[in-house]
Amino acid sequence: MIESLLVVVRWLRRAGLRILAPLQKNPDNAGFRLSSPETSTTTIDGDVGWGSRPPAMLRCSRCDSDVVQRHPHDDIDCPRCVAEHSHEEFTDLELQYLRCPVCGDEMEHGQRHPESIDVPEWATCHSCRYHWEFRHDF
Template structure:
């Protein structure tokens, strides 16, 4: 009889541990830890508007090298040749990717209105959950 009581107590302790474990605080965690899998794609940090867009990597129209365009309103100058573009020519250059301003990773990007807007309208970093949106009227 004592062995059965010990077995039941051990079994209840195991169940209680499984219930309480997700509720414990984790000092290493930076986000919400009790989320369901569908909300795991939510972002932690982000910006809106072209003035706060992430740094971009473009292709030079003259020599084909990569151009790093940090700020959206800076001129675009090629470090390898003499090509110089105004920031207004951003859409005319071949866009390669955004670089996350928080962790430096390559960001996934896309267009919601590909036939109306020539530049990427959103970008998400899957490493740190940073998200950027292009503000515009629909």
């Protein structure tokens, strides 16, 4: 009887761990989300401001390699040819895409005022519906 009780307890423990595994904190994930992208046609969450801009994939002006700028105020250093650019030179490099901080997919991005602002003003991830805005105009 005790052995069968131990088997049941072990089974319940394994089942509980399987249920809790997706709910445990993931250090690579920006936040916990219970939403499903398939249930909505609008954005689910997002951020505003240049300081919270998603990571950018840029093209090196010297060797045409891809260079990741994880945070908007990080310097831009090419790992292939060791070209170095300050974060203020962001507009001098070709922006390939912005990477979603929630799911990691490429984001659609664009500018609303290309004649006055030469950085992306918005980006939307079509996989998880995350949205970033440079600024809001009211």
